[in-house]
Structures are given as C-alpha cells and as structure tokens.
Amino acid sequence: MDNSQREELLDRLMHQTLEEKLGSAKPCDVADGLSAAAPVSATLLWSRTWFRLAVAASVMVSVGIVAMKYESGESKGAKDDRRSATMLASAEKRGPYADDDMADRLDGRPPALIVASPAPAEYDEASIAGDQAGMNSDPLAEIDATISDATVASDSSTTPISPDSPKMGLRDYGNRGLGGRGGNRGEGYATHRDSGKQSEAGVGKSPPGANLGSANKAPSGYYYHDDVGYNAKRGPRDFFEDRPVNPDTGEGRDRFARLTDNRFLAATDNPLSTFSIDVDTASYSVVRSRIEARQLPPPAAVRVEELVNYFSYNYPQPTDGAPFAVHVDVAACPWTAKHRLVRIGLKGKEIAKADRPASNLVFLVDVSGSMQPLNKLPLVRQGLLRLVSELDERDRVAIVVYAGSSGCVLASTPCTQANKERIRSAIAALESGGSTNGAAGIELAYQIAQDHFVKGGANRVILCTDGDFNVGTTDDDSLKRLVADRAKSGVFLTALGFGMGNHNDQMLETIADNGNGAYGYIDDEREVEKLFVRQLSGTLITIAKDVKIQVEFNPALVGAYRLIGYENRILAKEDFNNDKKDAGDIGAGHTVTALYEIVPPSELAEAIKANAATSEGIRNDGARNDGEGGSVDALAFQRPKQELELTEAAKTSGDLLLVKLRYKAPDGERSTLIKTPAKDAGATFAAASSDFKFAASVAAFGMILRQSPFRGDITLAAVEETANANLGEDADGQRKEFVNLVRQLRGMTAEGRGARD
Amino acid sequence: MDVMPASRALGNGRAVSLAEASGDGAPLEHRKPAADGLDGLPPDASPPIAPLDLPSLALPSLVGRHQAEIWRYVRFLGAGDAQADDVVQDTFLAVLKKPPSCREPAAVRVYLRMIARNAFLASLRKTNRQAEFDLDAAEQIWAQTHPRDGGEERLSALDDCLGQLDGRAKQAIDLAYRENQSRADIAAKLEMSEDGVKSLLRRTRDVLRQCVERKINAAGE
Numbered sequence: 001m002d003n004s005q006r007e008e009l010l011d012r013l014m015h016q017t018l019e020e021k022l023g024s025a026k027p028c029d030v031a032d033g034l035s036a037a038a039p040v041s042a043t044l045l046w047s048r049t050w051f052r053l054a055v056a057a058s059v060m061v062s063v064g065i066v067a068m069k070y071e072s073g074e075s076k077g078a079k080d081d082r083r084s085a086t087m088l089a090s091a092e093k094r095g096p097y098a099d100d101d102m103a104d105r106l107d108g109r110p111p112a113l114i115v116a117s118p119a120p121a122e123y124d125e126a127s128i129a130g131d132q133a134g135m136n137s138d139p140l141a142e143i144d145a146t147i148s149d150a151t152v153a154s155d156s157s158t159t160p161i162s163p164d165s166p167k168m169g170l171r172d173y174g175n176r177g178l179g180g181r182g183g184n185r186g187e188g189y190a191t192h193r194d195s196g197k198q199s200e201a202g203v204g205k206s207p208p209g210a211n212l213g214s215a216n217k218a219p220s221g222y223y224y225h226d227d228v229g230y231n232a233k234r235g236p237r238d239f240f241e242d243r244p245v246n247p248d249t250g251e252g253r254d255r256f257a258r259l260t261d262n263r264f265l266a267a268t269d270n271p272l273s274t275f276s277i278d279v280d281t282a283s284y285s286v287v288r289s290r291i292e293a294r295q296l297p298p299p300a301a302v303r304v305e306e307l308v309n310y311f312s313y314n315y316p317q318p319t320d321g322a323p324f325a326v327h328v329d330v331a332a333c334p335w336t337a338k339h340r341l342v343r344i345g346l347k348g349k350e351i352a353k354a355d356r357p358a359s360n361l362v363f364l365v366d367v368s369g370s371m372q373p374l375n376k377l378p379l380v381r382q383g384l385l386r387l388v389s390e391l392d393e394r395d396r397v398a399i400v401v402y403a404g405s406s407g408c409v410l411a412s413t414p415c416t417q418a419n420k421e422r423i424r425s426a427i428a429a430l431e432s433g434g435s436t437n438g439a440a441g442i443e444l445a446y447q448i449a450q451d452h453f454v455k456g457g458a459n460r461v462i463l464c465t466d467g468d469f470n471v472g473t474t475d476d477d478s479l480k481r482l483v484a485d486r487a488k489s490g491v492f493l494t495a496l497g498f499g500m501g502n503h504n505d506q507m508l509e510t511i512a513d514n515g516n517g518a519y520g521y522i523d524d525e526r527e528v529e530k531l532f533v534r535q536l537s538g539t540l541i542t543i544a545k546d547v548k549i550q551v552e553f554n555p556a557l558v559g560a561y562r563l564i565g566y567e568n569r570i571l572a573k574e575d576f577n578n579d580k581k582d583a584g585d586i587g588a589g590h591t592v593t594a595l596y597e598i599v600p601p602s603e604l605a606e607a608i609k610a611n612a613a614t615s616e617g618i619r620n621d622g623a624r625n626d627g628e629g630g631s632v633d634a635l636a637f638q639r640p641k642q643e644l645e646l647t648e649a650a651k652t653s654g655d656l657l658l659v660k661l662r663y664k665a666p667d668g669e670r671s672t673l674i675k676t677p678a679k680d681a682g683a684t685f686a687a688a689s690s691d692f693k694f695a696a697s698v699a700a701f702g703m704i705l706r707q708s709p710f711r712g713d714i715t716l717a718a719v720e721e722t723a724n725a726n727l728g729e730d731a732d733g734q735r736k737e738f739v740n741l742v743r744q745l746r747g748m749t750a751e752g753r754g755a756r757d
Numbered sequence: 758m759d760v761m762p763a764s765r766a767l768g769n770g771r772a773v774s775l776a777e778a779s780g781d782g783a784p785l786e787h788r789k790p791a792a793d794g795l796d797g798l799p800p801d802a803s804p805p806i807a808p809l810d811l812p813s814l815a816l817p818s819l820v821g822r823h824q825a826e827i828w829r830y831v832r833f834l835g836a837g838d839a840q841a842d843d844v845v846q847d848t849f850l851a852v853l854k855k856p857p858s859c860r861e862p863a864a865v866r867v868y869l870r871m872i873a874r875n876a877f878l879a880s881l882r883k884t885n886r887q888a889e890f891d892l893d894a895a896e897q898i899w900a901q902t903h904p905r906d907g908g909e910e911r912l913s914a915l916d917d918c919l920g921q922l923d924g925r926a927k928q929a930i931d932l933a934y935r936e937n938q939s940r941a942d943i944a945a946k947l948e949m950s951e952d953g954v955k956s957l958l959r960r961t962r963d964v965l966r967q968c969v970e971r972k973i974n975a976a977g978e
Binding site for chain 1: 824828832833838839841842845846890891894895897898899902908911915916919930931934939959962963965969
C-alpha cells in the first residue's frame with residue numbers, strides 16, 4: 001500500500017465517520033430479524049420447502065393451461081393488439097417524423113440533419129470521454145430518435161426494437177454514472193448507493209469502472225460526486241432519457257397530453273375569454289432538462305404559460321388587503337408587428353418565512369422500482385432534506401411511502417431541532433423497489449394530514465414521484481376524484497415530478513390541479529432550491545383558491561384575440577360565475593402572467609386571409625376553440641344575426657378590454673370578484689417594460705418549440721436578443737439561464753449554425 | 758414516533774426482515790448467501806438444514822455487539838447505504854450457517870469482517886461490479902484504526918475533536934455534514950471558491966483524523 005492510497009483510505013474513513021456523527025448515515029439494526037430467523041427448525045424448513053415446491057408446481061400448471069388456450073384460439077383483442085403493433089412497427093420504419101410535422105420543427109430541416117452540429121463546448125471532457133467509453137454511437141446522432149410528439153410519446157411495450165439493436169442499452173445507467181447527479185452531498189464522496197444502482201441498471205453494458213470517467217477521478221477509485229463528468233453548471237448529460245429502449249423495463253415512456261394551440265377568436269362573436277390560472281412551472285423544467293441533454297422537447301411537453309410563469313416579474317404587491325393585485329399592459333406584438341400583445345399579471349401577497357403559518361406536511365414518496373435512477377429518488381431525498389432544514393418547531397412532518405403497498409415510515413413529527421435528526425434519518429433511509437400503487441399511498445397520506453390538521457396552517461401532502469402509477473387505482477379520473485374529494489377537507493396537494501423515462505406529466509398535472517395544489521418538475525438541485533427554499537412560502541401557503549379570469553374584449557377595438565397558452569385551462573364562459581367549478585390556486589408571492597395576442601379591427605381582414613392560408617382560420621362560432629374551423633353554409637331556418645350593437649362604454653370608454661377575476665379564500669366557498677379595465681396607449685414593443693419584453697420572449701420561445709402556427713416571424717436569435725437585453729435584476733440567475741438555454745437550442749438548430757457560419 | 762426503513766414499512770422491498778429471508782415470508786433469492794455461495798463459505802446446502810450451533814440466546818448479543826461495525830466496515834469497503842444494510846444481513850445469515858469457532862472478541866471481529874467482505878464481494882458480483890480499491894489495504898487500515906472496538910471509540914473521540922474546531926473549518930464541516938449542503942452552496946456562504954472549499958474540507962478532515970488518532974492512542978496507553 002503506497003502512501004497516497006493510505007491517505008485516501010484514511011480520509012475516506014474520516015469522511016464516513018463524519019457522515020455518521022453529523023449526518024444521516026446510521027448503522028442498520030438487523031437484530032430483530034435475525035432473532036426471528038434463528039429458532040427455525042430443520043423440520044419446519046423442510047415443510048416450508050415442500051410447500052413452496054407445491055405452490056410453484058401449481059403456478060406452472062396454470063400458466064401452461066393458459067398458454068395452451070392462447071395458442072389454440074387467439075382472441076380477437078389479441079389479434080387487434082398484434083395488428084396495432086404491426087402498424088406501429090411500420091410507422092417506425094417510416095421514421096420518427098413520418099406522421100407529423102416534426103421534420104419541419106424549429107428550422108424546417110429534419111432533426112436528423114440538425115444533429116450534425118458539433119458538441120458544444122459546455123460539456124466537459126470527462127462526460128464525453130465517458131460517453132464514448134460506454135457506447136459506440138455519437139449521442140448527438142441519436143437525438144432524432146428521441147423526439148416524440150404524441151400523447152403517449154413512445155410506448156416501448158409496442159415499439160419493435162430488437163434486443164440486438166444498438167439502441168438497446170443506450171439507456172445504460174452505467175453511462176449516467178459519469179456524474180452521479182443524485183449524490184446528496186456536494187463535497188466528499190459519491191454515495192455508492194447511487195453508483196451501485198447505476199451499474200445495476202446498466203446491465204453490465206459498460207465494463208466495470210468505465211463509467212467513472214477519467215479526468216477527475218479520485219486516485220483511489222471512489223470519486224467526488226461533483227468531480228467526475230459533472231457539468232458544474234447543470235450536472236451530467238442524460239442523453240437518452242425518454243428513448244424507447246428496453247421493453248422489459250418499460251423505460252422510455254414519458255407521457256405528455258397533446259395540446260392544440262388556442263386559435264384566434266373573433267371578438268364580436270366570442271367577446272368573453274375564460275380560463276383558470278396556472279401556477280405550475282413543471283413544463284419549463286422539463287424543457288430545460290431536455291435541451292440541456294441535447295434533445296428537443298416534445299411539443300406536447302411545452303405549455304407556454306408554464307414557461308412564462310416560471311419566472312418572477314416585478315408586479316407591485318396588492319395594497320388593498322386583497323390577496324393579489326391585477327396588472328394589465330399592452331404593447332406591440334413582437335412576432336406579428338401589426339398585432340397587439342396584452343399582458344395580464346397577477347401578484348400574490350408575499351408572506352415572509354417568519355410569518356408563514358405552521359405547516360402540517362406529509363411527504364408522500366414513490367419508492368417504486370422506477371424511482372431508482374439518480375435524478376429521481378436520490379434527488380427526492382436531497383429535496384426533502386433541504387425542505388426540512390427550512391422548517392422549524394411550528395411545523396410537523398410525516399413520511400409515507402408507496403410502492404407495491406404503502407406504509408408510514410415516519411409518523412407526524414414536530415420539526416423541533418431535536419427531532420430533525422430523526423426526520424433526516426427517515427428521509428435518508430428511503431429506498432426504491434417494486435411496482436407503484438399510488439392511490440393507496442395517497443389515501444394514507446391524506447389520513448395522516450387530516451389526523452394532525454392545523455387550523456389556519458398549511459396542511460399539505462407533497463407527492464414526490466415520476467407519476468408512474470401502475471398498480472391499484474391507476475386511471476386519471478379516479479385519482480382526480482380522490483384528490484379533489486380530499487382537497488375539500490382543507491388538505492391540499494403539491495405534486496413534484498422527478499426524472500424522465502417513465503414520467504407521467506399528464507397524471508401529475510391532473511392530480512395537482514384537482515388537489516388544489518401546484519405541479520413542479522424537479523430536474524436538479526437548483527430546482528430544489530427554487531421550490532423548497534426561495535419559494536418555500538409559495539410552495540406551502542395557498543393564499544387564494546379557484547382563481548378564474550374572464551376577459552371581455554371590446555369589439556370596437558379588438559377584431560380577434562388569441563390566448564397564448566393555458567390550452568388545458570380554458571373554461572366555458574358560464575363557469576366563471578359558478579363557484580362550484582374548480583380552478584387554479586395561487587401561493588404566497590406567486591406571480592401569474594397571461595398573454596393575449598390581439599388583432600385590431602383594421603387588421604382583421606388581412607389576419608383572416610393569412611390564417612386561412614395556414615388552415616388556422618379565425619373562429620367565430622363559440623367560446624371553445626376545439627373545432628376545425630372552415631366556412632358554414634347559410635342557415636335554412638334562421639336569418640343572419642342582426643348587426644352588432646355596441647354599448648356606449650364600448651364606443652366612449654376607450655377600454656380595450658375588461659379583466660374580471662374571481663377567487664375564493666383558501667377555506668372559503670364563495671368567490672370574490674375583481675374588475676380591472678385596460679386601455680391601449682399604443683405603446684411600441686421597444687417602449688414596453690423590461691418584464692413585458694422578457695415574458696414575450698419566453699412565450700415566443702415556447703411557440704417556437706411547439707412549432708405553433710401562430711409564431712409569426714419570430715426567430716430564436718430574436719428571442720435570445722430580446723431576453724438578453726431584458727434580464728432585469730435577475731437575482732437568482734434564472735433569466736440568464738433562459739438566455740443560455742435559447743443559445744443552446746440555437747446551437748442544436750440550423751438557425752444557430754447559420755448564424756455562426 | 759416511529760422511524761423505520763421504507764422497505765420495511767412496505768414489507769415488499771429488498772431489505773425486508775430477516776424473518777422473511779429465513780423462510781417466514783416471501784422467498785428472496787437475492788438474499789440467500791447462495792446459489793454461488795459467499796466466498797470462503799459452502800454454497801447453499803440441500804436439504805436446507807440450518808446448523809444452529811450458535812446458541813440462539815447468544816445470537817442477539819453477537820448481532821447487537823457487532824452489527825454497527827460490520828455496517829461501517831462494508832461502507833468503508835465501498836458499499837452504499839442500502840447495499841451495506843443488505844450485506845450486514847447477509848453476513849449474519851452466513852454466521853447462522855457457519856458460526857465463529859472461537860469466542861475471543863478480537864477473533865470474532867476479524868471473522869465477521871471476513872464474512873462481511875465476502876458477502877460484499879458476492880453482492881458486487883451480482884451486479885457485475887468490482888471493488889473500487891484494494892480491499893486488503895482497506896482491511897489493514899480498518900484493523901489499525903479500530904484496535905479495540907467497531908467505531909464507537911472513534912465517534913467519541915471525534916466528538917471531542919469537533920469541539921476544538923472553530924472559524925471557517927467548523928463552518929465548512931457543519932455545512933457539509935450537518936446541513937448536507939453542496940460544495941457550491943458552501944462556497945457561496947463562505948465566500949470561497951469551490952476548490953477552496955474542497956481543500957478546506959480535506960484539510961479539516963486531516964486535522965480531525967490526527968486528533969482522533971491521538972486520542973485513541975492515548976486511551977490505549
């Protein structure tokens with residue numbers, strides 16, 4: 001043993017001693033189990049063995065009978081399944097872009113061409129070296145295979161991938177071991193729990209040790225979590241997150257609900273636009289994680305309003321005792337110069353950490369097998385540890401886990417300094433394994449929250465999962481009903497999504513909406529900091545619920561309008577005054593922004609012509625914009641409507657629109673109405689506020705990613721320039737990060753390469 | 758207030774109770790020492806007669822006395838927390854089958870470490886991994902640094918040594934180990950570079966190690 005090896009081992013020993021002394025690493029206790037094992041007699045062991053053999057034989061016979069039946073008479077359903085699989089297979093052969101407009105995405109060129117761009121310099125050499133060691137193909141050349149624009153993006157159970165295909169095993173966690181993102185300690189040594197899990201999932205594809213990279217490896221073979229292949233800014237690359245890789249593991253099945261962009265509606269026939277607010281920010285995190293992994297996010301994963309609402313805006317706080325204030329601005333639309341852009345901003349009342357009410361929190365943690373990767377359960381542990389460090393003796397914490405069954409691993413415990421160590425130990429002990437019976441866990445979590453209900457406090461279940469509920473109550477509607485029912489008791493739900501590859505975005509958004517909570521997606525440590533530290537009050541404290549907005553447009557000044565984003569938040573106009581109709585909730589300090597693109601009456605004819613060419617005609621036949629548009633034959637039994645008659649207010653007030661907002665107190669049943677009229681002073685986009693311009697650039701970015709037909713002539717270059725010029729204070733660096741993200745996306749596209757060339 | 762490992766609360770995870778592993782519950786093949794057997798131990802015998810030479814009354818005492826050391830030891834060898842739990846269980850299951858032949862505490866400790874090391878290697882093999890460093894060297898260091906017990910003495914000595922820390926060294930240790938903060942966060946709080954934090958923590962651990970060794974040596978004299 002040389003001296004350096006000795007020093008490394010001694011340092012390792014001290015590191016682990018410190019972890020045990022000060023941290024959450026504690027020796028296990030196996031005494032009870034072993035005592036139970038000891039008295040087993042040989043006779044008893046024999047009898048058990050025979051019993052098991054008998055059971056196994058019965059199972060084998062049953063399976064054989066079923067198999068024979070299947071062989072002799074295949075059911076129609078099975079044949080249909082097989083035919084569907086064949087159709088999918090033929091679709092696969094035609095290529096991933098054959099069925100949609102993906103070939104035109106972003107720059108009008110097939111992404112297969114896009115990926116020829118060189119790897120950007122941001123990636124460290126160790127990552128690249130490790131990737132090369134772990135796989136034979138260029139990761140960038142695989143991007144085309146990752147893009148999926150479907151409700152069920154890529155169901156690997158029907159994707160005909162041969163086990164011999166080179167794509168099999170690309171989702172090799174051995175390669176992900178490059179970084180050890182999920183190590184829950186910044187300094188010191190990567191937890192071997194993490195590295196071990198990676199290699200297990202890697203099925204030995206990489207030679208042992210190949211995943212450790214080389215450049216920064218600690219001499220002794222164990223490594224610093226943020227040394228090896230770890231991009232200091234963002235963590236390791238995760239190129240193959242939602243790739244349909246392994247039909248056996250089910251990896252590669254992220255699910256996003258398809259959305260159709262809101263269309264322009266004529267103000268004369270559709271004067272009211274009604275929607276529920278959305279404070280979720282998950283979509284931005286998903287987009288960010290994809291782009292930083294050199295993948296284009298599926299358009300279905302891009303919800304423009306969540307991108308815009310990810311950022312804080314400097315709206316003045318409410319001064320009239322209301323829980324929030326409403327602000328409206330109008331300026332020229334940056335992507336279609338003759339149109340106007342309206343920004344409606346809500347600012348929730350801020351509550352200082354010291355003033356926040358007591359919290360009664362139940363962490364509901366998915367510990368099923370799919371939570372094993374580094375960016376799931378290890379990140380959950382890290383997040384919860386961070387959250388616990390922000391809590392104090394006013395608060396209570398319980399932990400419920402669920403997998404094949406559910407259980408309480410920590411009874412509701414006051415968060416005193418003395419108890420924090422036990423809470424941390426319970427969090428650190430969370431381990432994954434098994435299938436996912438989410439509903440049973442939710443039931444138990446709500447029960448515990450209700451048992452320790454704090455009147456006037458923040459009673460909340462915090463669900464941490466990848467959303468893969470595959471046992472028990474698994475359909476969206478049942479879970480929706482369950483959480484909606486429990487929310488009535490005053491216990492709200494926050495859904496936090498983790499990881500990719502099995503992520504059920506749709507499920508999480510649905511249950512968060514119905515549970516009077518928010519949905520966030522945590523892709524790395526920075527998101528942990530944002531949600532659990534900087535925005536702790538907003539995450540925990542709901543200041544108003546069922547917040548709905550209805551905008552009435554003045555037909556004298558508005559020819560047509562389009563709500564940007566909020567596609568799955570649209571309400572019928574009658575719902576606005578219906579207090580039984582559930583809507584979004586707003587947390588302390590939250591800002592919510594909604595953007596409308598407006599076509600002035602003078603531009604309406606041209607807009608109709610332009611939109612007709614894109615088959616996105618301006619609709620004038622109803623409040624909901626879910627039809628196909630097109631002309632309508634003259635009615636045989638009715639005369640055409642009378643000419644529109646404007647009110648005096650429409651003619652003389654000069655108001656462009658009237659924003660009406662309804663909200664309820666967190667424990668209230670009756671809504672309060674706020675009305676805010678807004679005029680258009682004719683401001684140019686250049687004259688708009690910095691926040692306005694930044695929000696517009698984020699919306700444009702979202703529309704580009706969605707390949708929206710309404711994105712006009714905006715380019716990524718313009719988005720980058722506008723955003724970069726309007727960073728504002730940007731104390732937390734989020735806006736700068738956005739600019740880098742746009743830049744990175746440009747680097748992946750022909751647009752970016754053209755600019756460099 | 759109950760705190761228990763998640764997998765036990767579930768009753769279906771990997772680290773279920775040993776009662777299950779011994780045949781009271783669901784069969785857990787991975788927990789058996791062996792289709793392939795632990796190194797140095799015979800593979801699973803058939804018929805499965807448990808050679809309970811060790812008096813069952815003595816078993817809890819043996820486990821209670823040594824399980825913490827075995828857990829620390831296998832972590833030192835490179836096991837993650839969960840893997841360490843499994844290896845500890847495998848170790849004592851193996852001891853049930855082949856109890857130590859002598860009762861002298863130091864010899865029992867060496868024997869248990871040997872079993873644990875073999876269990877750890879078997880665990881690595883199941884996942885196609887290899888030990889990340891020389892286990893002989895690790896055993897040598899362990900034996901030198903734990904002359905009398907399984908780590909309690911070191912923990913106690915460390916307690917005193919931590920009390921002697923002050924300034925940024927103390928802050929850095931607290932932030933890194935008590936608060937579980939990342940190196941970047943610590944760097945921001947202490948207004949240092951991340952490399953500076955890394956060096957500071959390494960130096961501080963070195964100081965603590967020397968302090969602990971001094972105290973252990975003094976206690977032995």
